[in-house]
Amino acid sequence: QVQLVESGGGLVQTGGSLRLSCAASGRIFSNYAMGWFRHGPGKEREFVARITWNGGATYYADSAKGRFTIARDNGKNTVYLQMNSLKPEDTAVYYCAADRKMTGTSDVWHEYEYWGQGTQVTVSS
Numbered sequence: 001q002v003q004l005v006e007s008g009g010g011l012v013q014t015g016g017s018l019r020l021s022c023a024a025s026g027r028i029f030s031n032y033a034m035g036w037f038r039h040g041p042g043k044e045r046e047f048v049a050r051i052t053w054n055g056g057a058t059y060y061a062d063s064a065k066g067r068f069t070i071a072r073d074n075g076k077n078t079v080y081l082q083m084n085s086l087k088p089e090d091t092a093v094y095y096c097a098a099d100r101k102m103t104g105t106s107d108v109w110h111e112y113e114y115w116g117q118g119t120q121v122t123v124s125s
Contacts, residue, residue: 002026002098002114009094009119012086016123020081022096022116029077030054032098036070036081037109039118040092047107048094049081059105063089086123093118 008020022034036048049070050059058070069082079096097112106112 002029002032004096004098004114004116006094006096006116006119009121011122011124013124014087016086017082017084018086018121020083020094020096020119020121022079022081024077024079024098030074031102032100032114033102033104033106034070034072034079035097035099035106035112036079036094037097037112038090038092038094038121040089043092045095045109047109050099050105050107051079052104053102057103057105059107061107083121086121088123088125091121091123093120 003025006022033052035050039045047061048064051070051072055072067085072079095118096116098114099112
């Protein structure tokens with residue numbers, strides 16, 4: 001089992017920034033690739049970003065490229081999502097997730113084994 005707890009969400013104006021954190025406990029954090037997904041109002045859950053087990057590769061949804069940065073600190077068992085230039089359409093509950101497939105990319109939510117409870121991000125116009 002891996003327990004994931006997100007934090008850092010909140011209310012921000014258009015153009016603002018937030019940094020989300022996801023703290024992991026349980027199994028060895030570095031044995032997992034980590035991803036961020038989001039679920040906005042009236043939308044399907046969607047992939048945002050992914051980072052491989054050692055941070056050697058990162059992957060982004062088109063909507064996140066150039067604005068969001070995923071990073072991890074295996075010493076702190078934490079993955080981050082730095083979000084800049086936020087837009088109202090970024091409003092969603094953001095979830096971190098762990099994938100036992102340590103390398104490569106996956107933007108499919110059901111391929112991730114463990115999930116956090118989510119943190120709300122609201123971007124006002």
